[in-house]
Amino acid sequence: MTGLFVGVDVGTTRIKAVAVDTAGKELQCAERPTPWRHDDYHAETDPARLAELAGAVAAEAAAASAAEPRVLGVGVTGMAETGVLADAADRPLAPAIAWHDPRGDVETIHRELGAEVFQRTTGMRAGPLPSLAKLLWLRRERPETAAAVRFYSVGEWVVRRLGGEPVAELSLASRTGLLDLATARPWPAAAELLGGRVLLPDPVVAGTPAGRAGGEDVPAVLRGAVLTVAGHDHQVAAYGVGAATDGALFNSLGTAEALVRTVRPPLPPERVGALTEQGMSVGWHVVAGHLCVLTGLPTGLTLGRIAALLGVTTAEGRAELSRRALAEPGGHPTLRLVDPRDDHFGLAGITDDVTPPRLWRAVADGLADHAETLLGRIDAQVGPYRRVVAAGGWLRDPVVLAAKRRRFPAMQTTAIAEPGAYGAARLAAEAAGMPLTTTEG
Known part of the structure; x- marks a missing residue:
């Protein structure tokens, strides 16, 4: 038909x-x-x-x-x-x-x-x-x-x-x-x-x-x-790209970043409580007979705020900022992102040599580090992931993609828009x- x-x-x-x-x-x-x-x-x-x-x-x-x-x-x-x-x-x-x-x-x-x-x-x-x-x-x-x-x-x-x-x-x-x-x-x-x-x-x-x-x-x-x-x-979205399977991690990078783990029940109430106490959620999955453990962080929101702070307001401007950031030899020794949340974030270790490209790279790395910390807390309760699939508009930023690849070398991406x-x-x-x-x- x-x-x-x-x-x-x-x-x-x-x-x-x-x-x-x-x-x-x-x-x-x-x-x-x-x-x-x-x-x-x-x-x-x-x-x-x-x-x-x-x-x-x-x-x-x-x-x-x-x-x-x-x-x-x-x-x-x-x-x-x-x-x-x-x-x-x-x-x-x-x-x-x-x-x-x-x-x-x-x-x-x-x-x-x-x-x-x-x-x-x-x-x-x-x-x-x-x-x-x-x-x-x-x-x-x-x-x-x-x-x-x-x-x-x-x-x-x-x-x-x-x-x-x-x-x-x-x-x-x-x-x-x-x-x-x-x-x-x-x-x-x-x-x-x-x-x-x-x-x-x-x-x-x-x-x-x-x-x-x-x-x-x-x-x-x-x-x-x-x-x-x-x-x-x-x-x-995880189902759409084939990442809603046992042991898979789906990493969605939009305005909000989501870490989506698909797990088989049961998950004892004490583990559910431990996850929710740390800001995660546990619910039934769109895939029958499975649970979803989910957490989010304001990755795209924070990057957008940093870009605005730097006066970079267009996609072309962000692309140029990322190109310059990737040309930097490595991370800044003191600059770091602090406590990214929906309504605020902090920056610490600002010195005279902090340039817009160095700031952009430090924030992308800091957000990737934060996601990795949250993922470790999920793994402690449900076991480690075995496969990573990532999608979302912010993956088109070379600095964000590079930060993710450093942490997930075997990460798969998708052509699905x-x-x-x-x-x-x-x-x-x-x-x-x-x-x-x-x-x-």
Whole structure:
């Protein structure tokens, strides 16, 4: 059968879509900026607009791929934690708050559940990131949200608006704080904090068929396609490049850097607790029967800030800065990056001979060192990785690539431009019963 599969990745910065043929070949891509409304450190979006834009981007990629495109399946991946509270008629009751937004009722989680119990049970750190913290904040600040009967993660919401079934996907449910990791079912104690409402159905694995696209608001080119929720974007990207296997490490270098380890269960609660206490997360994988251990660091964000600090504002300028940095004979003896976080970083050991190229190289090396430290903490709990695959836009920077190669000499890279969207297309093909033939990874 001839036709196309479309993968959609609803990311923090952009909504991307890629159309692939039944041999797994990428045909066309499309993208639009993610439509956030910003207010200081707060960011939120209109759920209807988000879904509409995701459908439009998917249709654009499909329409550009063939004169008369036939879309056989659509898979949707995207950011985790962000989601939509809906009433019994599937009407959104509040904006979708960004995962990185600091709003969240963490105090109630600590007081009513206890940080250690929460972390061992859910695999998520007891902070503002899990969806539960934002749901509790909304319940307090927006009383109308008490009428909610369903929480959709972003990928689930887009599938629903395309005409799909109201399913919960396991890897996304694992990021909500509403799921008991051990049982892979909704956690009653979390539901009690939300007035006894269980906002998640029993989750399904990524790639499970979730109905067909349809409805007058759905782009015509997508109607009739099998739909699936592809799951959490970092894991789907790992799946897309063949790095979602036992013992594999997927290193994604975008605005945020992600270290994604695929492991087989069981993982005892004490090890889950040890990982979450150090800022890692543990959840179910998009690959059936596997867990994902994930941690992130602000690599692209920090590099972007350093470039701006140096007055380098274009891709060409960064390329020249990297060329000069690679020409340096080696690292600076005292200059080092300190404590890189989402909202700040530090520099120590600045001397008179620190030049922009030396600073650029020192920051890239410092970020690579930080990632290696975090990876060592994961390895201590789940065992060592045996294979590394890396992807992401910052790998195109020669200094960043060189820093990674020094630490991972056998590191593999990929030619796939959008691993998340490509992985979603692969899962769409699985849902349609037509697995893609691909040699990637």
